[in-house]
Amino acid sequence: MAEETINLMVLSGEYSRLHAAAMLSVVASSYGKPVNVFVSMEALPAFHKDPNIAGSALVKGPVAQKIAASGGQDFIELFQQAKDFGEVKLYACGLVMDLYHWTLGEMHPVFDEVMGVAGFLAKAEGQPTLTF
Amino acid sequence: MDDIKVIDARGSFCPGPLMELIKGIRQEAVGTVFEIWSSDAGSAKDIPEWVARAGHEVVQNREEDGIYKVQVKKVR
Numbered sequence: 001m002a003e004e005t006i007n008l009m010v011l012s013g014e015y016s017r018l019h020a021a022a023m024l025s026v027v028a029s030s031y032g033k034p035v036n037v038f039v040s041m042e043a044l045p046a047f048h049k050d051p052n053i054a055g056s057a058l059v060k061g062p063v064a065q066k067i068a069a070s071g072g073q074d075f076i077e078l079f080q081q082a083k084d085f086g087e088v089k090l091y092a093c094g095l096v097m098d099l100y101h102w103t104l105g106e107m108h109p110v111f112d113e114v115m116g117v118a119g120f121l122a123k124a125e126g127q128p129t130l131t132f
Numbered sequence: 133m134d135d136i137k138v139i140d141a142r143g144s145f146c147p148g149p150l151m152e153l154i155k156g157i158r159q160e161a162v163g164t165v166f167e168i169w170s171s172d173a174g175s176a177k178d179i180p181e182w183v184a185r186a187g188h189e190v191v192q193n194r195e196e197d198g199i200y201k202v203q204v205k206k207v208r
Binding site for chain 1: 144145147148150151154158182185186187
């Protein structure tokens, strides 16, 4: 039986939420569960290649600071790992991309395409969707 | 013990040890037994959950001097 797809809406620039979404993606993909990740709002700038842009978008609470200091994989690496393990697609929100006039080439290369909310809803319809 | 592949993930935190185990399982043949060493208790509890869901087998799960050692057999 095919695994049910899990859909994540990642909207927050909080490091801990980004890390949690990435961990969930990598574990789900490791046992064959497809994952769609829609990255929008305050979360998307955290995926920019420019460390100044990404750094100013990230909010790190005490736990996130501990995680970052632990020296493990960061959320970008975990999302990449998730894609290596299985069928994981990341979509960059068209609204935020347009607001900043960014192209996918300026973002970390984990994204598959730019997508609008209607496109993501069509993919997620009838399937579990979690928001981070 | 020669045929047990030890994955030393001491010092890394969840999901680091699990990630190392998954990479190992993806690379080795069915029947391979791994022993993952972890210094964090969370991984010792979480790894068996992943193993069950992924359809493999926990052979042994023990703690020695603060190090958690989980033996996992790749069965598919």
